[in-house]
Amino acid sequence: MTLDEAWRILQEHQFKRTKNRVTILQYFSKNDRYMTALAVKNAMEKDNPGISFDTIYRNLTTFAELGILEETDLNGERRFRMQCDPGVHHHHFICTACGKTRSIAHCPMEMITVNLPDYEVEGHKFEIYGKCPNCIMN
Amino acid sequence: MTLDEAWRILQEHQFKRTKNRVTILQYFSKNDRYMTALAVKNAMEKDNPGISFDTIYRNLTTFAELGILEETDLNGERRFRMQCDPGVHHHHFICTACGKTRSIAHCPMEMITVNLPDYEVEGHKFEIYGKCPNCIMN
């Protein structure tokens, strides 16, 4: 997703264009991988010293709810990345070394749900973990 | 997995048969669903008041490493259940209301990995979330 698309969504929902949101979104648009709130905070403190965790988490949660960011849990930590393919359902390979991802076009759900009558499916998670080509050769 | 199988594995690795381990394993063998460490602790305090979280977590981690328990992260919390099918790779539907699970025979990995040359796959997670028939009708 581009910055313009993100801002259009935020405006649509009447969120203000604050300095912190500008910085956070810029950071995500430049870093194409899953990152923790702490990583975001550390990176932001150069341009925006004194930013609080409250602000980071509040905005990350908002962005994820609006579909601007994608969210996942890795080892009990929330991680976020820029939504890579808005509106299109997809899954990820996630590099456990650098956090970079690779989209996986195929979703395994269709052939599975047929075996679950009487169940009410609310969602699913399909993630592949490992090392990306770049991290394999250190 | 039966209690006997679990104890055989523990003996094989020279773990002692302590009162706490007896109680924990009994609890899991009677509750066929994913549970948090807190739930285990609460349930144990009837028979075993004063048990510490250290003991709970240490044993849960040990059991998971030995393949006696299965572990997953749900909303940033670690949850455990008795290994349902030792040695056989499988996935789960997980009821978000009661934690009960249903095995899913089919694993989607084979057809996916072929699209990931140059990547080093270490593992994957495939889980379906929703309500089980029992919880649908409250």
Added chain:
DNA sequence: TTTCAAACAGGAATCATTACGATTCACTTG
């Protein structure tokens, strides 16, 4: 410009989990 809810900073509080030092216990060996 004024206005005011939204957004923020700073720090305290909470929740899950782990670490630690002192004590107890399960099992081996004599």
Added chain:
DNA sequence: CAAGTGAATCGTAATGATTCCTGTTTGAAA
């Protein structure tokens, strides 16, 4: 079966991630 030994435990403190709270600042609408 009593003693010895390292594993296991307890109670509690520490940690790390996340959320809550209160007073202050700020974006943008009028």
